[in-house]
Amino acid sequence: MDIIRINELIKSQENDYIELKRTWDNIKKDSSSRKNQKYITERRAKLNSVYERASQNHRLLQDQEILSTHKYLTLNYFDTHIQTMYDAVIDHLKECEDKLHQTKKVSDIKINDDKQEDMTISPKLFVQKYRLNQLKKKIETAKTAVVQQKPAWQLQALINNLEKLFQDIEETHIQLLMEQSTIDDEYFNNDCFTDAQEQFEEIIQDLHEQINDKTVQTSRNHPTKLPRINIPTFAGNYESWNSFYDLFKKIIDENCTISTTEKMQYLKTHVRGDAEKLIKHLTVNEVNYKAALTLLENRYKDERKITQTFIDKLIDLPKIQTPNAKMLRNMHDCINESLEALKTQNINISTWSPILTRMVNRKWDPDTNMRYEDQLQEPNKLQDFKELMKFLEKRFKSLESSANMTTTNDLHSTYSPNMQGKTNWQEKKGLCWYCQKDHNIHYCQAFKALHVNDRIRKVQEKQMCYVCLMHDAKKECISNKYKHCEICNKAHSTLLHRNTNEYLLAKQQGQNSITKNTNQVTKPGTSTTYDHKSQITEKKKIMTHATMQLHNSHKTILLATALVQSKTFDGTPLLLRVLCDQGSEASLCTEEVAQLLGFPKQKIKAEINGIADNIPKTSNYMIDVTLQPRFPSEYKLSTSLIVLPKLTSSVPKENVQKLDPQKIENKIIADPTYYKQGPIDIILGAEEYSKILLQGFEKIDSGIISQNTEFGWILSGFCSTEPRNTIKILSLITRADEIQLNKFWELEDITENHQLNKEDQQCEQFYKDTTQRNKNGTYTVRLPFKDPSLEYGNTRQKAAARLIQLEKRLEKNKKLREKYNDFMKEYINMNHMIKVNKTNNYEGKYYIPHQPVIREDALTTKLRCVFDASSKSNTKISLNDNLHKGPRLQQDLATILLRWRKHKVVFMADIEKMYRFIKIHREDQPFQRILWRWTINQPIEEYELTTVTYGTTAAPYLAIRTLQQLATDEQKTYPLASKITLEDFYVDDVLSGDESIEKAKYLQNQLTNMLRAGGFNLRKWSSNSAELLENIPVENVDDKTIKLPLDENRKSLGVIWAPNEDSFQFKITITTTENPTKKNIFSEIAKLFDPHGWLQPVLITMKLLIQEIWISGIDWNEQVPERINKKWTHIQQQLHHIEKIRIPRWLQYTTGVPIELHGFSDASEKAYGAVVYCRTKVNNTTYRVSLLQAKSKVAPKKHKTTLPRLELCAAAL
Incomplete structure (x- = not known):
C-alpha cells in the first residue's frame, strides 16, 4: 500500500471519529421526547455503518509495516478514540431503549416548544434563549459531575465548555441591549441573563474547588492553582530512564487512589519504541502490572549503560566553527545535564576538571577560545572547570544580547542622500x-x-x-x-x-570533473545558475551525466529516501517522502506539497540547475516547514523549501528486491518503502543533510550502504533489477509542447485494435447494470467510481479559493463577467444545475472548481465553462483519480475520414450539448458540487451539476457509450441511423453520407429522428449538396455553409474541408522567431496535423531537421546553430504553398464499380517511406487515381543501416 493510500485511511479514521462524536453530541442535545424507537434504530444503524468502515480500515492499517512506529498504532488510536466513543453512544442508546416505556420528565425549558413561539422574534434573541437553555443543561451536567467526583481532567473540560458558552451569551446580551425592539421581551422582564450569570459563577466555583481537592490533599486550602504534571513518554533510551521512572513511581505507582489495572494502562500508554515492545505481550490487568514494571527495571536500570551514555554525550560534543549563541548554550546545557546524571550514579567527578576543561577547549570555536585565554588570571596553572562553565554561560548570554541589539539596529537602519x-x-x-x-x-x-x-x-x-x-x-x-x-x-x-556552477557541482559530489565512465551513475545535485555564458558548456556535461546508457546492466541506483511527518497550516498531520541529496545546494519541494501544507509563501527569484533536462527552472517563492521523524522523537528539522512544479521521476526507477531482513534487523529504516517505485515530495539539500546525520555507518550488502540519521537509517547504492536501457536521474514536469510533439509522432504509428482489459470490462458491466432510460427517452447514468466509499476530504476550501481568484479575473473584464453569468443562467434555466443547501459535512461530496475558456474559432459557443475535477484536496485525491476512464469506443479519425471519402453525397453535423443532455443519477450529483455567486457582495451559494460534466475523467466514455446505447435500443426502428451512430461518429461529430441525394436525405431524416428520441439535437449541418440542407430547420443550419461562398472553409476536427470544392485543404499558421530555439521549432512542427500523411513530402524534411537538432545535443530552450536556423527559415518561407494543395474528398467510388489499391515504397540513406493509392474506374476509358495514405520515417544515424534493409523497412510501412 502506498503512502498516499495510508494517509487517506488515517484521515478517514479521524473523520469517522469526528462523525461518531458529532452523532454523540447531537444525541445528547436531543430531548427525551424525540428518542422513540425509530430514532434509536436509525441512530444505531448509522453508528454501526461508521464503526464497520472504521474497523475495516483499522485492520488494513494494522497490516502495514510502515506504521509500526506511527502514532496511530503506538497511541492505539482505534481503541482510545473510535472504540471508546462507539461504546459510549451504543450504551446510551441501550439505556434510552430501556427507559422508552417509562415515565419521562419534562425539562423546565422546552426548546422545541419555544422554537415555534420564537420564530417571530429577533433572530439574536432566539439564539440567546437557545444558548441559555444549553447553559442550563450543561450546569446540570456539571453538578452531577461534582457529586460523582469525576476526574480532574473531565471537570476542567466542563469549565472550558461552560466558559466558552457563557462568553457567547454575554456578547449577545450586549448586542440585545442595543436593540430597542427587544427591550419589552420576557428575556429582559424576567432578568434571564442575571439569573444565568449567578448560576454560571456558582458552578464554576464548585468545579474549581473540586479540582483543587483532587490535585493534592495537602493543597486543599492553597490559593494557587498549580499546573498539571505530565509524565514524559519513555522511548527506550537509557539516559531518560531515571527521570521517567522516578516521576512515574511518585505520580502513578505510589498513588493509592488508582487501581492496579489503571496503573498498568498508564504504564503501557507512556512507553514507546523498544520499551513498548518489551511489555507489548502483557495484557492490561492487575496481575501483569508488577511483571511489566519489573521487566522495564531489569532492562533499563543498567548503571553501566546509563553511565556510558552520558560519557559518550560529553565525548561527542559537536565542534563549533564560529561564535554561535545557540550552539554554545546547547553545549553548556549538555555538559551540565551529563555531569549531574553521572553524579546520580554515585560517580566521583571531582578529579575530572583538567580532562573536562581540555575537552571543551577543543570543541568550541577559536574566537571563544581566544577570549577565554585572554581573561585567565594565571594561565600557567590548571584551570578550575567550574570557572570555565561560568565563562561559557557568560559568553553565550553576551552573544544573545549582541544578536538582539544587532537585529534591532538592522531593522532601524537609516538612510540619507549623502550616503x-x-x-x-x-x-x-x-x-x-x-x-x-x-x-x-x-x-x-x-x-x-x-x-x-x-x-x-x-x-x-x-x-x-x-x-x-x-x-x-x-x-x-x-x-x-x-x-x-x-x-x-x-x-x-x-x-x-x-563561473561557479561546474566547480560547485563537482565539489559537492566529491569529484573534480564530471565522470566519463558510462557504466557508473552518480546522482547530480541541483545548483543555482550563476553565469549565462557558461551555461551551454555546463549543460552539455550535466545532460550527459544525467542520462547515461547502461549497456547489459542489471543494476539500478537506490537513492537515499525517508518518510517524514509534517503538519499543515491547520495542524493536519501529513506523511511525506523526501530524497536526501548531499549534492544539492538548495532544498526543494513540489507545488502540490506546498499547497497541501498551506504555509505562507515568501517571494524569491531563484534559478535552479541540475533538474531533468538541465534547463534552468525558475522559482518565485519558498516556504518554511518543520519535518519530524515518522516514529516518536523529539527531533524537529526546520528548513526553507524552494517550490518547483515537480521534482523527480519516481524513485527508485523501478521496483527492486528487498534486502535480507536479518541484515537490517534492529534498525529503524527511514523509508520502509525503499524498494518500491514512488514519487518524491521533497529534496533535502546538503545543509539539511548534514543536520540530520548521526553516528552510524554500515555496509549492508554488496553495493548497499546504510547511514544513521534523525529520520532513521537511509539506504543507498546499487541494487539488482531488470535490465534497462536508460536511467534518468531527475526529470521535471512534461511540458505542453512535449505532449503536442508526442501526438505528432503518434500519428506515424499504426493503431492496434484496442482490447478490453479487466478494468474496462468492469466499467462496461457497471454501465449496463446502472444505466436507466427515462420516460421521455433520455438516459440517466452513474459515475463509474473505482472506490465508491473513498472520501475526498475538504474540497470546498480549495473550490472557494479558486472562485475568489476567478472573481478577481472577472472584475477586471466586465464583458467576460457578463458572458460567464449568462452561461451560468443557462445552466440553471435548463435544470442542468440546481441550488442545494450549504453543509459543513463533506462526506460523500466533492466540490469542483471552474473557470471560463474563450474559443474565438468556435462556430457556435465562444465561451465555455471548464470544470476542474482533477483538483486535489488536502488528502491528495481528486474526483478524477477515483473515476474509471472507460474503454475506447470509437474508431480513430483517419479511419472515419477514409470511409467518408467513399460517399458521393456527404454531410457533417454535431450533437448540441451532448454531455449536458445525459442525466447523472441523483445519488452521484453531490460529487459534482460547485460554488457560485452572481456578485462578490452576495454569499457564496452551492449548486450541484445534474448532467454529465465536461472535465471529469468518465465524461467522454459516458457520453459516447450512451450514444451507442441509444443506437442499440433503437436499432429495429432506425437500422440505418443505428449503423451510422456506431461507425461514423467521432465524439459528438457525425461524418456520413451515401451515393445519392435520395438515400442521403433518408439517412439524414432517420438519424435526426433517432437522436431526437434520445433527447439529442443535431445542429451545424454542412454538406456538399445544397439540396440536402433544404429540409433542415434554420436554427440547426450553419448559414455560412448554406451560402457556400468561395472563401468559406470548414474545419473538420483539425482537417479543413471546403464543401463548395468538396476537397480537403490545409491552413498553415507559423509563428516566426528571429532566434528560434529547439523548443520553438519542435512546437511549430507539432502543430501540423496530417492523419493520412498527405503532407509527407513536406513533413519528411521537417523530420530530418528534428533529427539533426536532436543529434546536435542542444538544450530545449537553447538557440539552434546558424546552419539549422537557415534550413528552418527556408522551410518557413515555403510553407505557405501548402495552402494551395487540394485533395479531392470523393474517390469516385459507387457500388459495383471496380476499385484497385496500389502501394509503393522506397528508401534512401536519409529516410524511407510508403504510399497507397486507389484506382477507380469512372467509365470505359477513364480511371481516377486518388491518394489515400502515406507514411515516412528517418533512417537511424546512431547505428548505420544498409540500403536494402531500409527498403525492407519501407515495405513494412
Whole structure:
C-alpha cells in the first residue's frame, strides 16, 4: 500500500471519529421526547455503518509495516478514540431503549416548544434563549459531575465548555441591549441573563474547588492553582530512564487512589519504541502490572549503560566553527545535564576538571577560545572547570544580547542622500546580513539563490568585504578561512566568481570533473545558475551525466529516501517522502506539497540547475516547514523549501528486491518503502543533510550502504533489477509542447485494435447494470467510481479559493463577467444545475472548481465553462483519480475520414450539448458540487451539476457509450441511423453520407429522428449538396455553409474541408522567431496535423531537421546553430504553398464499380517511406487515381543501416 493510500485511511479514521462524536453530541442535545424507537434504530444503524468502515480500515492499517512506529498504532488510536466513543453512544442508546416505556420528565425549558413561539422574534434573541437553555443543561451536567467526583481532567473540560458558552451569551446580551425592539421581551422582564450569570459563577466555583481537592490533599486550602504534571513518554533510551521512572513511581505507582489495572494502562500508554515492545505481550490487568514494571527495571536500570551514555554525550560534543549563541548554550546545557546524571550514579567527578576543561577547549570555536585565554588570571596553572562553565554561560548570554541589539539596529537602519544607498550595518559574525537568520552568509540559501550579478550588487550595496563577505569593506580582511576564490585564486569570494556552477557541482559530489565512465551513475545535485555564458558548456556535461546508457546492466541506483511527518497550516498531520541529496545546494519541494501544507509563501527569484533536462527552472517563492521523524522523537528539522512544479521521476526507477531482513534487523529504516517505485515530495539539500546525520555507518550488502540519521537509517547504492536501457536521474514536469510533439509522432504509428482489459470490462458491466432510460427517452447514468466509499476530504476550501481568484479575473473584464453569468443562467434555466443547501459535512461530496475558456474559432459557443475535477484536496485525491476512464469506443479519425471519402453525397453535423443532455443519477450529483455567486457582495451559494460534466475523467466514455446505447435500443426502428451512430461518429461529430441525394436525405431524416428520441439535437449541418440542407430547420443550419461562398472553409476536427470544392485543404499558421530555439521549432512542427500523411513530402524534411537538432545535443530552450536556423527559415518561407494543395474528398467510388489499391515504397540513406493509392474506374476509358495514405520515417544515424534493409523497412510501412 502506498503512502498516499495510508494517509487517506488515517484521515478517514479521524473523520469517522469526528462523525461518531458529532452523532454523540447531537444525541445528547436531543430531548427525551424525540428518542422513540425509530430514532434509536436509525441512530444505531448509522453508528454501526461508521464503526464497520472504521474497523475495516483499522485492520488494513494494522497490516502495514510502515506504521509500526506511527502514532496511530503506538497511541492505539482505534481503541482510545473510535472504540471508546462507539461504546459510549451504543450504551446510551441501550439505556434510552430501556427507559422508552417509562415515565419521562419534562425539562423546565422546552426548546422545541419555544422554537415555534420564537420564530417571530429577533433572530439574536432566539439564539440567546437557545444558548441559555444549553447553559442550563450543561450546569446540570456539571453538578452531577461534582457529586460523582469525576476526574480532574473531565471537570476542567466542563469549565472550558461552560466558559466558552457563557462568553457567547454575554456578547449577545450586549448586542440585545442595543436593540430597542427587544427591550419589552420576557428575556429582559424576567432578568434571564442575571439569573444565568449567578448560576454560571456558582458552578464554576464548585468545579474549581473540586479540582483543587483532587490535585493534592495537602493543597486543599492553597490559593494557587498549580499546573498539571505530565509524565514524559519513555522511548527506550537509557539516559531518560531515571527521570521517567522516578516521576512515574511518585505520580502513578505510589498513588493509592488508582487501581492496579489503571496503573498498568498508564504504564503501557507512556512507553514507546523498544520499551513498548518489551511489555507489548502483557495484557492490561492487575496481575501483569508488577511483571511489566519489573521487566522495564531489569532492562533499563543498567548503571553501566546509563553511565556510558552520558560519557559518550560529553565525548561527542559537536565542534563549533564560529561564535554561535545557540550552539554554545546547547553545549553548556549538555555538559551540565551529563555531569549531574553521572553524579546520580554515585560517580566521583571531582578529579575530572583538567580532562573536562581540555575537552571543551577543543570543541568550541577559536574566537571563544581566544577570549577565554585572554581573561585567565594565571594561565600557567590548571584551570578550575567550574570557572570555565561560568565563562561559557557568560559568553553565550553576551552573544544573545549582541544578536538582539544587532537585529534591532538592522531593522532601524537609516538612510540619507549623502550616503548614496549605504546602510549602517553593525558587524555580527553569527548573523547573516542578507536574510537576518542565524547562520553564516556562506550558508545562506536565499543569497545563493540569487544570480551572481545580483549577489555582487547586494555586496556593493551593503559595502561588505569582497573576500570574506563578513565585515565592512573599509576594514582590512583578516579572515583565515576565506582568503581567496577557490576557483581562480583571486582576491574575491568564491560566491562572487562568475563561473561557479561546474566547480560547485563537482565539489559537492566529491569529484573534480564530471565522470566519463558510462557504466557508473552518480546522482547530480541541483545548483543555482550563476553565469549565462557558461551555461551551454555546463549543460552539455550535466545532460550527459544525467542520462547515461547502461549497456547489459542489471543494476539500478537506490537513492537515499525517508518518510517524514509534517503538519499543515491547520495542524493536519501529513506523511511525506523526501530524497536526501548531499549534492544539492538548495532544498526543494513540489507545488502540490506546498499547497497541501498551506504555509505562507515568501517571494524569491531563484534559478535552479541540475533538474531533468538541465534547463534552468525558475522559482518565485519558498516556504518554511518543520519535518519530524515518522516514529516518536523529539527531533524537529526546520528548513526553507524552494517550490518547483515537480521534482523527480519516481524513485527508485523501478521496483527492486528487498534486502535480507536479518541484515537490517534492529534498525529503524527511514523509508520502509525503499524498494518500491514512488514519487518524491521533497529534496533535502546538503545543509539539511548534514543536520540530520548521526553516528552510524554500515555496509549492508554488496553495493548497499546504510547511514544513521534523525529520520532513521537511509539506504543507498546499487541494487539488482531488470535490465534497462536508460536511467534518468531527475526529470521535471512534461511540458505542453512535449505532449503536442508526442501526438505528432503518434500519428506515424499504426493503431492496434484496442482490447478490453479487466478494468474496462468492469466499467462496461457497471454501465449496463446502472444505466436507466427515462420516460421521455433520455438516459440517466452513474459515475463509474473505482472506490465508491473513498472520501475526498475538504474540497470546498480549495473550490472557494479558486472562485475568489476567478472573481478577481472577472472584475477586471466586465464583458467576460457578463458572458460567464449568462452561461451560468443557462445552466440553471435548463435544470442542468440546481441550488442545494450549504453543509459543513463533506462526506460523500466533492466540490469542483471552474473557470471560463474563450474559443474565438468556435462556430457556435465562444465561451465555455471548464470544470476542474482533477483538483486535489488536502488528502491528495481528486474526483478524477477515483473515476474509471472507460474503454475506447470509437474508431480513430483517419479511419472515419477514409470511409467518408467513399460517399458521393456527404454531410457533417454535431450533437448540441451532448454531455449536458445525459442525466447523472441523483445519488452521484453531490460529487459534482460547485460554488457560485452572481456578485462578490452576495454569499457564496452551492449548486450541484445534474448532467454529465465536461472535465471529469468518465465524461467522454459516458457520453459516447450512451450514444451507442441509444443506437442499440433503437436499432429495429432506425437500422440505418443505428449503423451510422456506431461507425461514423467521432465524439459528438457525425461524418456520413451515401451515393445519392435520395438515400442521403433518408439517412439524414432517420438519424435526426433517432437522436431526437434520445433527447439529442443535431445542429451545424454542412454538406456538399445544397439540396440536402433544404429540409433542415434554420436554427440547426450553419448559414455560412448554406451560402457556400468561395472563401468559406470548414474545419473538420483539425482537417479543413471546403464543401463548395468538396476537397480537403490545409491552413498553415507559423509563428516566426528571429532566434528560434529547439523548443520553438519542435512546437511549430507539432502543430501540423496530417492523419493520412498527405503532407509527407513536406513533413519528411521537417523530420530530418528534428533529427539533426536532436543529434546536435542542444538544450530545449537553447538557440539552434546558424546552419539549422537557415534550413528552418527556408522551410518557413515555403510553407505557405501548402495552402494551395487540394485533395479531392470523393474517390469516385459507387457500388459495383471496380476499385484497385496500389502501394509503393522506397528508401534512401536519409529516410524511407510508403504510399497507397486507389484506382477507380469512372467509365470505359477513364480511371481516377486518388491518394489515400502515406507514411515516412528517418533512417537511424546512431547505428548505420544498409540500403536494402531500409527498403525492407519501407515495405513494412
